[in-house]
Amino acid sequence: MTIRIGILGYGNLGRGVEMAIRQNDDMELVAVFTRRNPADLKIATESAAVLSIDEAKNMTDKIDVMIICGGSATDLPVLTPQFASMFNVIDSFDTHAKIPQHFAAVNETASKSGKVAIISCGWDPGMFSINRLYSNCVLPDGKDYTFWGKGVSQGHSDAIRRIDGVIDARQYTIPVESALEAVRSGKNPELSTRQKHIRECFVVACDDADKERIEREIKQMPNYFADYDTTVHFITMDEMKRDHAALPHGGFVIRCGRTGANGENSHIIEYSLKLDSNPEFTSSVLCAYARAAFKMNLEGARGCKTPFDVAPAYLSPLSGDEIRATLL
Amino acid sequence: MTIRIGILGYGNLGRGVEMAIRQNDDMELVAVFTRRNPADLKIATESAAVLSIDEAKNMTDKIDVMIICGGSATDLPVLTPQFASMFNVIDSFDTHAKIPQHFAAVNETASKSGKVAIISCGWDPGMFSINRLYSNCVLPDGKDYTFWGKGVSQGHSDAIRRIDGVIDARQYTIPVESALEAVRSGKNPELSTRQKHIRECFVVACDDADKERIEREIKQMPNYFADYDTTVHFITMDEMKRDHAALPHGGFVIRCGRTGANGENSHIIEYSLKLDSNPEFTSSVLCAYARAAFKMNLEGARGCKTPFDVAPAYLSPLSGDEIRATLL
Secondary structure, three states: OOEEEEEEEOHHHHHHHHHHOOOOOOOEEEEEEOOOHHHHOOOOOOOEEEEEEHHHHHHHOOOOOEEOOOOOOOHHHHHHHHHOOOOOEEEEOOOOOHHHHHHHHHHHHEEHHHHHHHOEEEEEEEEHHHHHHHHHHHHOOOEEEEEEEEEEEEHHHHHHHHHOEEEEEEHHHHHHHHHHHHHOOOOOOOHHHHHHHHHEEEEEEOOOOOHHHHHHHHHHHOOOOOEEEEEEEOOOOHHHHHOOOOEEEEEEEEEEEOOOOOEEEEEEEEEEEOOHHHHHHHHHHHHHHHHHHHHHHHOOEEEEOOOOHOOHHHHHHHHHHHHHHHHH | EEEEEEEEOHHHHHHHHHHHHHHOEEEEEEEEEEOOOOHHHOOOOOEEEEEHHHHHHHHOOOEEEEEEEEOOHHHHHHHHHHOOOOOEEEEEOOOHHHHHHHHHHHHHHHHOOOEEEHHHHHHOOHHHHHHHHHHHHHHOOEEEEEEOOOOOOHHHHHHHHOOOOOEEEEEEEEOOHHHHHHHOOOOOOOOHHHEEEEEEEEEEOOOOOOHHHHHHHHHHHHOOOOEEEEEEOOOHHHHHHHHHOOOOOOEEEEEEEEOOOOOOEEEEEEEEEEOOHHHHHHHHHHHHHHHHHHHHOOOOEEEEEEEHHOHHHOOOOHHHHHHHHHOO
């Protein structure tokens, strides 16, 4: 059986989903939906249509799962509940603090429509969350650590770009190696924000800009940089394009726990990702959960789910017999 | 609600489950069942009974989940199907090649009784399998690597003990660091058995034993040692007791995959365990899946499952709202 996929939104994430579909033989891209003029959009899949977002409502019998590729700030809070009233949907909603509210809104429309919606299918939230949950359940007496990087933080890069005199910027979040080692040693250290990550910034400034002021404004920016050790490098636009075009990311989820009559035995569970392309990896996660949504809905499931609610087997194109024989 | 647990078998694993239950506030140990004389067995939980295995059939209304703590060679193939006809059951069956056959036998009795049985709940199979499955689904174009150790292999230690002139032995499986590094680099190397692991053996021999012969017999033993670089150290019984009493283990599951139009982006997913006590960690996994079996059966599930079939949320004592708010 082929799972017929629609992509809503064609930025980095939508293009990544298009590529990921090619790696999954049981999936077919039917159409990309856009808020732009469809005639202006060129996609890589010749067999797929490019349609206006307004046409989606006429495609409910042609698409099994709609993968919603938008931003968490303004796109997904509107689009995911709206499209869950028509389709099985997947998104990568990643504003941790607003997940309960997003879940409630999506659950309302998906429950009514009888569709399955799986939200927050990326790596954090997503694969990292799953690992936090498994580790917490297996080692109840323990402590969690999540480190991010080395990788580009789009939010922090954008924040620098908003400073007067800045033309372009790239911010790398980098875990502090000694903090990682302290955690891995099983010592359960208490670590401040500053002790866990450093922030490294590459900035292209206007020729006449006051670089000392820019550097000061970056380092003192509340929430984004003030609580971190931050370094700032001024570079040329050529250097920016040559050395900082990629969007790598990754990180570590570590839980240290103790067992035994007196907690005498220590255990470390570590999960890590090293990603050349943050959006392409997220797109790959979205595709795997699209398969799960399709299979779960066929079995009668409905409403909003998160990766916590999805048994691993649903992500696989293989049968239960096959995965038990080859991967268990 | 309290989940009432029975433990069948009181070796390393059973004792570990007893300790793990103390870390889970929603669980209570009701009884330990043994094939030995119950009067001879002293357990750590005063409130729990010690009963003959023959009395289990009279306890079906007092126990929600029976955790079967036996060996995979002869105990579990008999006990798990038998007890699944009376209880929700959990085991850590770990003979990979015989999982399909064990699954079929357990599924038959559990389906008839209307109970849930979850088999192969340890770390390999178990947590490692889950990670292999997730990684395969997220990165379909990639390659898997599993490394074990550093840790004590009971099977290999036993094999050495069967050699004439050997009093005691402990075998450590150790991953080859350079192989791990080659995998982590994303080069997708082809690795032979010998290139992935080395085997280090500590042996207490009889005073009059021919140590050269023992060493030769170990190194040439087919399946166990012949395909590996093996080192053998002869030590005293005092040294064995002092330095090799613990049962540490662990390992690494790594998948390297590629994405993008031409596979130009590489991604590494790595999951690792560093365990002071192999049996106590396995026991902790068993307890988490006992909770899942109980919850799934309450919802109407029946039959044999593996960790692949269990949504992560079922392992947690927390509600869906709580895990979404705190761990997603």
